Amino acid sequence: MxxxxxxxxxxxxxxxxxxxxxxxxxxxxxxxxxxREAHAESATASPRPAAGDRPVEASYRAMLDAIPDxxxxxxxxxxxxxxxxxxxxxxxxxALIGKHVTExxxxxxxxVCLEAIRRTLETGQLQTxxxxxxxxxxxxxYEARLVVSGNDEVLSVVQDVTERQRVESHLQxxxxxxxxxxxxxxxxxxxxxxxxxxxxxxxAVRLLGYTAEEMIGMPVLNLVAPxxxxxxxxxxxxxxxxxxxxxxxxxxxxxxxxxxxxxxxARGIEYQGEQxxxxxxxxxxxxxxxxxxxxxxxxAIPDxxxxxxQDGTYLDCKAERDSDLLMPPRDLVGKxxxxxxxxxxxxxxxxxxxxxxxTGEPQVFEYQLRLSQPSKFAPAQQEGDPHxxxYEARxxxxxxxxxxxxxxxISDRKQSEAALRLSEExxxxxxxxxxxxxxxxTLLEGRMIDCNDGFLDAMGYRREEVIDQQVHDLGVWVNxxxxxxxxxxxxxxxxxxxxxxxxxxRSGEVRSGLFSAEVIEINGEPCLIDTIVDITELKQAQAxxxxxxxxxxxxxxxxxxxxxxxxxxxxxxxxxxxVRRVLKADRxxxxxxxxxxxxxxxxEAVESRWRAMKGLIIEDTDYLEExxxxxxxxxxxxVNDVATSSHPRATRALTEFQVRAWLxxxxxxxxxxxxxxxxxQCAGPRQWQAEEIEFLEQLGTQVSxxxxxxxxxxxxxxxxxxxxxKVRERTLELQQKNEELQELNTLKDEFLNAFSHDLxxxxxGISLVINNLLNQPGETIPLSRAMxxxxxxxxxxxxxxxxxxxxAHSAETRGVSLHYDLVQLSLLIQVIAEDLEPLVTxxxxxxxxxxxxxxxxxxxxxxxxxRVFENLITNALNHNPPGICITINxxxxxxxxxxxIQDDGVGMxxxxxxxxxTRYSRGPNSRHSTGIGLGLYLARQIITAHGGQIGVTSTxxxxxxFWLTLPLAxxxxxxxxxxxxxx
Numbered sequence: 001m002x003x004x005x006x007x008x009x010x011x012x013x014x015x016x017x018x019x020x021x022x023x024x025x026x027x028x029x030x031x032x033x034x035x036r037e038a039h040a041e042s043a044t045a046s047p048r049p050a051a052g053d054r055p056v057e058a059s060y061r062a063m064l065d066a067i068p069d070x071x072x073x074x075x076x077x078x079x080x081x082x083x084x085x086x087x088x089x090x091x092x093x094x095a096l097i098g099k100h101v102t103e104x105x106x107x108x109x110x111x112v113c114l115e116a117i118r119r120t121l122e123t124g125q126l127q128t129x130x131x132x133x134x135x136x137x138x139x140x141x142y143e144a145r146l147v148v149s150g151n152d153e154v155l156s157v158v159q160d161v162t163e164r165q166r167v168e169s170h171l172q173x174x175x176x177x178x179x180x181x182x183x184x185x186x187x188x189x190x191x192x193x194x195x196x197x198x199x200x201x202x203x204a205v206r207l208l209g210y211t212a213e214e215m216i217g218m219p220v221l222n223l224v225a226p227x228x229x230x231x232x233x234x235x236x237x238x239x240x241x242x243x244x245x246x247x248x249x250x251x252x253x254x255x256x257x258x259x260x261x262x263x264x265x266a267r268g269i270e271y272q273g274e275q276x277x278x279x280x281x282x283x284x285x286x287x288x289x290x291x292x293x294x295x296x297x298x299x300a301i302p303d304x305x306x307x308x309x310q311d312g313t314y315l316d317c318k319a320e321r322d323s324d325l326l327m328p329p330r331d332l333v334g335k336x337x338x339x340x341x342x343x344x345x346x347x348x349x350x351x352x353x354x355x356x357x358x359t360g361e362p363q364v365f366e367y368q369l370r371l372s373q374p375s376k377f378a379p380a381q382q383e384g385d386p387h388x389x390x391y392e393a394r395x396x397x398x399x400x401x402x403x404x405x406x407x408x409x410i411s412d413r414k415q416s417e418a419a420l421r422l423s424e425e426x427x428x429x430x431x432x433x434x435x436x437x438x439x440x441x442t443l444l445e446g447r448m449i450d451c452n453d454g455f456l457d458a459m460g461y462r463r464e465e466v467i468d469q470q471v472h473d474l475g476v477w478v479n480x481x482x483x484x485x486x487x488x489x490x491x492x493x494x495x496x497x498x499x500x501x502x503x504x505x506r507s508g509e510v511r512s513g514l515f516s517a518e519v520i521e522i523n524g525e526p527c528l529i530d531t532i533v534d535i536t537e538l539k540q541a542q543a544x545x546x547x548x549x550x551x552x553x554x555x556x557x558x559x560x561x562x563x564x565x566x567x568x569x570x571x572x573x574x575x576x577x578x579v580r581r582v583l584k585a586d587r588x589x590x591x592x593x594x595x596x597x598x599x600x601x602x603x604e605a606v607e608s609r610w611r612a613m614k615g616l617i618i619e620d621t622d623y624l625e626e627x628x629x630x631x632x633x634x635x636x637x638x639v640n641d642v643a644t645s646s647h648p649r650a651t652r653a654l655t656e657f658q659v660r661a662w663l664x665x666x667x668x669x670x671x672x673x674x675x676x677x678x679x680x681q682c683a684g685p686r687q688w689q690a691e692e693i694e695f696l697e698q699l700g701t702q703v704s705x706x707x708x709x710x711x712x713x714x715x716x717x718x719x720x721x722x723x724x725x726k727v728r729e730r731t732l733e734l735q736q737k738n739e740e741l742q743e744l745n746t747l748k749d750e751f752l753n754a755f756s757h758d759l760x761x762x763x764x765g766i767s768l769v770i771n772n773l774l775n776q777p778g779e780t781i782p783l784s785r786a787m788x789x790x791x792x793x794x795x796x797x798x799x800x801x802x803x804x805x806x807x808a809h810s811a812e813t814r815g816v817s818l819h820y821d822l823v824q825l826s827l828l829i830q831v832i833a834e835d836l837e838p839l840v841t842x843x844x845x846x847x848x849x850x851x852x853x854x855x856x857x858x859x860x861x862x863x864x865x866x867r868v869f870e871n872l873i874t875n876a877l878n879h880n881p882p883g884i885c886i887t888i889n890x891x892x893x894x895x896x897x898x899x900x901i902q903d904d905g906v907g908m909x910x911x912x913x914x915x916x917x918t919r920y921s922r923g924p925n926s927r928h929s930t931g932i933g934l935g936l937y938l939a940r941q942i943i944t945a946h947g948g949q950i951g952v953t954s955t956x957x958x959x960x961x962f963w964l965t966l967p968l969a970x971x972x973x974x975x976x977x978x979x980x981x982x983x
């Protein structure tokens with residue numbers, strides 16, 4: 001094979017790069033091919049080489065055999081013309097030459113090669129394609145480079161690039177991981193070559209305030225504060241090897257000129273073929289500031305501080321003066337505590353250190369120590385040895401196997417305590433003999449210094465519970481402002497006498513007293529010595545006398561107002577209002593016995609925040625009988641706390657109305673119990689006083705007399721008016737019966753007319769269909785599905801009419817059958833609105849659902865409630881012209897949910913609204929003549945069975961608003977967890 005000029009050009013394009021082509025060219029020149037190149041350029045293509053060219057061809061063949069890549073010549077159709085690379089493909093030439101690529105390659109690979117051949121011949125430019133082949137059980141990657149090598153043929157050089165792909169993939173993964181870390185780390189990272197910045201991460205942008213573009217290329221030392229430049233240069237000069245790592249602290253400068261303190265960690269890396277430095281910068285400004293503040297706080301504390309290891313070695317110490325220590329700090333660090341302190345004190349301190357490390361809790365102890373020089377506190381000492389000082393030590397854990405000991409000089413406090421003990425000796429005999437409470441306390445802070453036995457007996461404390469305590473911690477002064485007022489008077493006048501105030505003893509009882517005090521001075525500190533005269537019993541006796549007088553006066557006034565009226569309701573209402581006002585109770589009620597042995601609350605005065613009971617019917621006959629039997633034995637029932645009540649039935653009944661304590665007296669008429677006068681306390685338990693019980697008993701007697709007078713008066717009135725009333729009642733009953741008969745006759749006519757019309761229409765329709773079918777010729781009559789559906793629809797309509805009649809009759813005789821469940825009405829309304837959307841669209845109407853999504857639950861039959869809403873919405877569509885707007889809304893009112901279905905249609909007259917929910921009533925504006933008027937009647941039956949109400953308001957021309965109410969499953973004031981029945 002002889003290469004032509006175009007073959008040489010093809011070899012150039014198929015080589016990996018220019019260097020590879022130059023190596024191939026050098027080999028050709030060595031073989032003598034270069035001397036014939038000019039001839040090759042001018043000669044025409046020859047199918048076979050000349051005889052003189054055979055040595056060159058042999059050299060060329062040798063060079064091709066040395067190339068590790070595969071070379072193929074293929075024609076436009078994809079047939080192999082020639083190939084080189086026997087060392088790679090172990091196939092004979094005849095097994096390949098003349099074959100089509102689809103015979104040797106997988107279909108998808110063959111298709112790729114054919115497409116590359118086509119593009120190469122069409123464009124005349126180098127084309128590259130990549131594919132994968134299974135070789136010896138391994139999937140290998142190949143890259144083919146194709147160039148035009150002749151008329152309608154191409155030269156394809158195929159390279160095995162499997163290893164290169166793997167290396168490139170591993171390298172790309174490594175670079176991706178490094179780049180992810182570089183971008184995601186919270187610490188600023190800068191890559192530089194000691195002169196300029198090469199790359200930065202986002203954290204560096206956030207820390208320094210520059211953009212990445214602004215920093216790349218910037219001199220790295222521009223980020224260093226002038227005072228830290230020499231530190232950075234010194235670190236650079238100290239490097240021995242380029243890859244050495246180092247760290248240091250320096251001050252940096254941001255773009256806005258602000259400074260920060262950072263710690264820098266750097267080491268050498270190879271970056272884009274260059275040895276550079278990667279530096280991590282951590283901002284430690286806040287930490288340094290915290291350390292400075294901590295150090296300043298330590299310096300401001302005057303106490304001595306020692307760090308001691310668990311073995312007793314001093315690690316550090318702090319003292320304002322060396323004279324405060326047994327030896328200078330520089331000599332103390334590193335020594336054992338046993339070599340510095342006396343043995344007993346060293347042992348005591350180390351025991352505290354060991355306990356603190358073992359338990360993790362602070363340890364406190366006191367000790368005495370003689371210093372070599374007077375302490376800084378010695379000048380304040382009035383007497384005693386200035387070298388002997390008292391100390392308090394606090395030991396806390398400060399690290400692993402070490403503790404901090406904080407030592408405070410408490411010599412002055414100890415001396416003050418000694419002086420106070422001396423003062424106690426001087427005054428103890430004087431006040432201990434006094435029966436009145438007496439005490440000594442500091443004037444300003446109120447710290448108790450001493451007190452006599454009279455004080456302890458009156459207040460209920462032990463001495464150790466009082467001494468050194470502050471009066472506001474003990475809670476002695478009920479009103480702290482009273483003590484502030486007394487302190488001001490003492491500071492102005494030096495003494496106070498017989499100031500009335502309230503004080504609290506240990507049990508929490510508040511008592512009244514007369515306070516007298518004088519200012520004294522103890523160790524230079526102003527104190528007060530006081531005495532208290534307890535006047536609680538005196539004030540109580542006075543208050544009881546006044547209260548008794550007031551109750552007698554009020555009882556007389558109330559009895560007079562009650563007995564001035566002969567109207568029973570007015571008597572009862574006046575009684576409960578006056579009792580509640582006098583006793584300041586939360587609720588006062590009067591319950592009466594009914595003729596059927598039930599009870600009813602007929603009068604009530606109650607505070608607005610408590611649930612009302614008036615009108616309540618008490619059905620529990622066992623509870624009522626228990627109550628009657630209880631008042632046979634007792635004239636009054638007193639319960640201070642329902643938790644301790646011996647009446648379980650009454651407790652369960654009254655707990656529903658938040659009653660915590662009650663007081664009840666019977667109302668008797670001719671020795672028979674007429675009812676009960678009950679006073680309730682709902683805010684909490686109440687200790688009913690004897691005078692309150694006596695007051696209620698006396699008032700009960702007066703109420704009984706007033707009721708008896710009212711009943712006698714009522715009997716006289718009833719005798720006078722009885723006959724006349726009976727005549728009026730009989731006349732009215734006769735009129736009502738006549739009106740009812742007329743109304744029933746009218747309803748009967750309307751019903752028969754509507755029912756016959758509604759049944760006749762589908763029957764006539766079916767008859768017409770059957771007649772038409774019979775008129776058709778032949779024995780077999782074809783019947784379409786549409787005709788059957790219309791007949792079935794007519795039949796179903798007749799069944800629906802009969803079903804409505806049966807349901808109306810069942811609801812009238814046996815009531816509506818309900819299957820209760822907890823229902824979320826907002827979701828039910830949403831489903832109904834979606835289901836009726838086709839009907840609304842058919843009538844060109846608009847349905848707006850404004851029901852709140854968070855309505856409380858109701859206990860209802862969801863299917864029956866759905867029937868009600870569907871009936872109301874379809875009625876609005878049927879009884880109004882097309883295009884109306886229907887709005888559904890709801891709101892919670894007390895323990896009910898009130899729904900409204902409002903339309904903007906033609907409306908109705910008031911007289912139509914009044915009879916709309918009666919049986920067989922139909923709206924006058926219906927666009928359809930069908931219907932027998934049972935829909936709204938059944939709707940009312942369903943709502944009434946649920947314990948609710950339904951109605952409508954409308955005027956002609958303004959639309960209609962249907963409303964209905966349903967009770968909540970859990971009323972707002974009800975206890976969600978009912979009390980269990982007692983055993």
